Amino acid sequence: MELRQLHYFVSVAKKQHVTHAAEELHVAQSAVSRQIHLLEEELNLQLFVQKGRNLQLTPVGKLLLNKIEGILSDLERVVQEAHEFLDPNKGEIRIGFPHSLGVNLLPTVVACYRKINPEVKFRLKQGTYNSLIRDLTNGEIDLSFISPFPENHALVSGQILLTEELYAILPAQHELANEVSLHLSQLKEEPFVMFSEDYSLRAIVLDACKRVGFVPKFGFEGDETDTIRGLVAAGLGVSLLPEMAITERGPLQPAKVRLQEPKVTRTIGLIRRKGEKIPPVAERFQTFLIDYFKEK
Template structure:
């Protein structure tokens, strides 16, 4: 069994087929296919189902995949430890980021990281928090910036780097624009503009509404908090946004605190509790803790 065979297997699954995998590893497709056949012959099991239009894992392949990923992580860790002992700082970190997250400033974070550790390559993945948590758990990602709800995800260690109120934003002259606060239950009477299902802020809103027996009427959805505020400024509804977003749009929207209960949005750097973090991942987590929000 060779390391490249395991790497090819993982790449085929992540890329969705032999052709794209071959492009990623810069090897001709027949060479990739031949190595997978050798791996299957050694294990005595077919790992990939090639009978359909695409390629999918067999039951044996699904059982082997986590171990293949773990083996590759171990090899990467071994190389990074050797580099550290030699006084080097090389490696690769796979970073996830919650969709349309503006806190902290991710380009600024990556700029500082690259300046401090120019030998470390970064793969950046953007997705909703639920998907990022799954990718952390299965080892696809090393570390991720995720949005938290009332219940922290199990199996992950968290470093909270942002914690702020979630508020309502309304256009001037619209209902609630003369209010400083509004009860969560009263929002039933208004059309809401919110992040989509799967986003951390939407989870916070939905969990609070469920607990309070409130049935919100979501009229519009957008993935960018600033867009929510801009839609509210046009009189299209009440935007549910982070307080910092409302503060950035004070010329066009009025900020209303949500009470009974109040809502808070939290962002955290997260990584697997079990298993060794790579040197690169540890360096990124440490740097993120010092980035201003």
């Protein structure tokens, strides 16, 4: 069995047509047909059946496709890691991040790193708390920023990079908008603009309100910090946001007031799969991030 046979098999399975597969592979149609025939002979299996002008996978062909795609993906990753091992200043860093870090923190650290390692590429994946951990454990990414940092997780490990304060945000015309600080209980009668259930900031806000004796009234829900900030600025409620998510972009901005009691914070960490080696290029970026936040 040859590697090119596996590539040809996957292409035909996806295109359901030898001619279209040959065009994608930039080879003659006869070469594709011959390699598929040789593969079926070697395995003693029928992988395709003719359906009109198309080829469809047999049940055993479908089973084989799933396995072969995994093998080719693993092989591609091994070759990439080998190149990265020879030169960890090149290669691709696959990293996840929550939306609230995508406005400022992530672009800043990526730009700083590329100044000293301009040939490194980044593959970025945005997600919620649970989806980032899932993508990490499934091997789709090698590192991930996360908030809050997951203590004592069975599948991931890492370190806290920083702890960030959350502020109350209010419509600019709110009676408390010009206060230096406020007690969270002063907002108990206000409608809250909340993150949806998939977002960790929702749990942080609910917990803070519970600590001072009330359950917030839900006015509106949103999935991104820009949405939360915009709805509050439009006068539709109040909320709590991390400082780095309260950036002035556009004419409509909420008022930002420090919380005197209770002090509400979130941890931001960097995680990786527990007990597994990651590519050298990602390992070097992890070291850079730890040093970067120590200096900050």
